[in-house]
Amino acid sequence: MRRRQFIALVGGAITALPFAARAQQSNQTRRIGVLMGPAETDPEGQSEITAFRRGLQSLGWTGGRDVRIAYRWAGGDTDRMQAFAKELIALQPDAILATTSPVVAALLRESRTVPIVFVRVADPVDSGLVSNLARPGGNVTGFAFFEPSLLSKWLGLLKEIAPGIARVTAMFNPATAPGGGLHFLRLAEAASSSIAVELKAGPVHDVAEIERVIAALAQAPAGGLMPLPDIFLTVHRELIIELTMRYRVPTIYQYRYFATGGGLVSYGPDVVDQYLRAASYVDRILKGDKPADLPVQAPTKYELVINLKTAKALGLTIPESFLIRADEVIE
Numbered sequence: 034m035r036r037r038q039f040i041a042l043v044g045g046a047i048t049a050l051p052f053a054a055r056a057q058q059s060n061q062t063r064r065i066g067v068l069m070g071p072a073e074t075d076p077e078g079q080s081e082i083t084a085f086r087r088g089l090q091s092l093g094w095t096g097g098r099d100v101r102i103a104y105r106w107a108g109g110d111t112d113r114m115q116a117f118a119k120e121l122i123a124l125q126p127d128a129i130l131a132t133t134s135p136v137v138a139a140l141l142r143e144s145r146t147v148p149i150v151f152v153r154v155a156d157p158v159d160s161g162l163v164s165n166l167a168r169p170g171g172n173v174t175g176f177a178f179f180e181p182s183l184l185s186k187w188l189g190l191l192k193e194i195a196p197g198i199a200r201v202t203a204m205f206n207p208a209t210a211p212g213g214g215l216h217f218l219r220l221a222e223a224a225s226s227s228i229a230v231e232l233k234a235g236p237v238h239d240v241a242e243i244e245r246v247i248a249a250l251a252q253a254p255a256g257g258l259m260p261l262p263d264i265f266l267t268v269h270r271e272l273i274i275e276l277t278m279r280y281r282v283p284t285i286y287q288y289r290y291f292a293t294g295g296g297l298v299s300y301g302p303d304v305v306d307q308y309l310r311a312a313s314y315v316d317r318i319l320k321g322d323k324p325a326d327l328p329v330q331a332p333t334k335y336e337l338v339i340n341l342k343t344a345k346a347l348g349l350t351i352p353e354s355f356l357i358r359a360d361e362v363i364e
Contacts, residue, residue, distance in 0.1 A: 063094075063128075063319050065102045066121035068140065070133035070153070070264035072108035077290045077304075081152075084305045085130060088312025094319075107136065109268030111208055114139040122147055128318045130311060133264040134160050134211040137173060144172070148324045150314045151175030152307045155211040155262040157329055166329040174314065174324040176307040178287075178332055179262055183301070184217070185224040187285045190300055190337075191257050192228055195283040195349055199255035201225065204235040204246055204273075206265035217261045230257075240269060244276055251280035258284040270294060281347055292338035293363060297347065302332035336360045 067085075071078040082104070086096065094100045103124055105117035118139040121129060128148045131137045137151045141162070154162065154177050163169035166177075192198055203221050205214035218234055225232035235246040235258075243266075250256035258277060260266045266273060267288070274295045277284045286292060287301035314327055340363040344351050356362055 062098075063100045064124060064126040065100060065315060066124060066126040066129040067102055067104045068114070068117055068121055068129060068131050068136050069104070069106045070109060070114075070136050071106065071268055073104075073106035075106075075268070077288075078106070081132070081305060081308045084308040085312050088309040089315065092312060092316045094316065100319075107264075109209065109265050111135055111139070115142070118143045128315050130315060131175075133209075134162065135209050135264060137162050141173065146172055148318045149173045149175070150311050150318065150324070152311050153178050153262075153304060155179035156216060159216045160211045163329060168325065169327070169329055170325050172324050174327040174329055176311055176314075176330050176332070178302045178304065178307065180331060181220050183287075184221045185227065186300060187259055187287075188221070188224050188228045188230060190298060191259065191283060191285040192230060193355060194285075194298055194339075194344070194351060195257060195347075197255050198230060198257040198283060200231045200233060200250075200253070201257045201259050202233045202235040202246060202250055203259050203261050204237060204243070204266065205261040205263050206238060207236050208238065209265040210261055210263040214261055214263070221259070221261075237265075240272060243269060243272060247273070247276040247280050247282055250282045256282060258282050260284070260286060262287055270296075278343065278346065283347060283349065289336050289338050289361070292340045292343075292361075295340065295343060297340055297343045297349075299336070299338045301335065303334035303336055306334050307332065338363070 069078050096102060105121060107114040107117055114136050122143040129140060131140055131149050131151045132153050134154050137149060137154060140149055149172055152175060154175060156179055157163045157177055158165060162173050203218060207213045222232050237243050237246055250258060270291055284297050286296050286299040289299050292299040337359045338361040339351060339359045
């Protein structure tokens with residue numbers, strides 16, 4: 034059940050534009066490209082795109098009338114990302130919505146002029162996508178979902194739920210994690226020292242290696258798992274959740290839908306809210322603003338979700354103080 038409901042759009046949220054003002058603009062149909070990291074069948078990806086379209090509609094853009102949107106879904110595959118990036122750039126869109134760091138990187142290899150608005154990018158400066166957050170300086174801007182303090186938060190929450198944990202494996206795919214995962218590992222190592230856990234790297238390149246990493250955690254007591262921000266891991270979240278249950282490994286995730294899908298606990302930004310906010314940036318670009326002048330925005334809403342059913346299956350007792358802080362408790 035929900036503990037707190039966040040319903041107001043804040044900090045860079047969408048401001049409705051009167052339809053009369055829209056009428057003053059050219060009647061030319063505008064073109065938007067959308068390159069999504071997950072597969073088209075992913076229900077969360079569809080919810081995110083629905084939020085983006087809803088944001089556009091609130092700003093006066095009606096699909097099929099004054100805006101046409103071309104969608105591509107990469108399914109976590111870097112080759113498909115690059116192929117679809119080429120396709121979308123060839124369509125000469127007025128703006129592109131891109132989700133996750135490898136998708137943005139693929140688009141930048143095709144164009145340094147087409148405006149790109151990103152969502153779910155972990156560290157756009159360290160990844161080389163923008164020069165700085167306040168003035169991105171190129172053809173890319175958007176909504177980052179990560180800040181360094183999150184790593185300490187994730188490790189601290191996992192330790193609070195499972196106090197016996199002594200080692201945590203940070204899992205990532207070097208091909209799809211931002212910066213190959215190395216930047217996150219450095220930050221995580223610094224965070225782990227203050228939380229009294231040993232951090233280990235868990236690189237994976239395919240589903241077989243996902244099971245290898247999780248099974249290895251079960252071979253020794255006091256192990257936990259922290260999947261890093263990575264579209265590959267998001268695409269394979271059902272497998273990860275299933276394996277952590279099978280091998281009884283306490284795990285902390287970044288997105289709410291990991292916990293609602295059976296994972297133990299999640300803490301991170303409200304991603305759907307970011308897609309709503311992204312519509313406001315696309316709107317501004319269509320009206321003449323440049324991505325270089327639009328600052329990269331940080332999350333304004335975070336969600337803590339705990340799955341009590343999973344906790345009980347893992348033999349964990351969740352402190353009442355933790356439950357009180359949770360935005361959602363799944364029983």
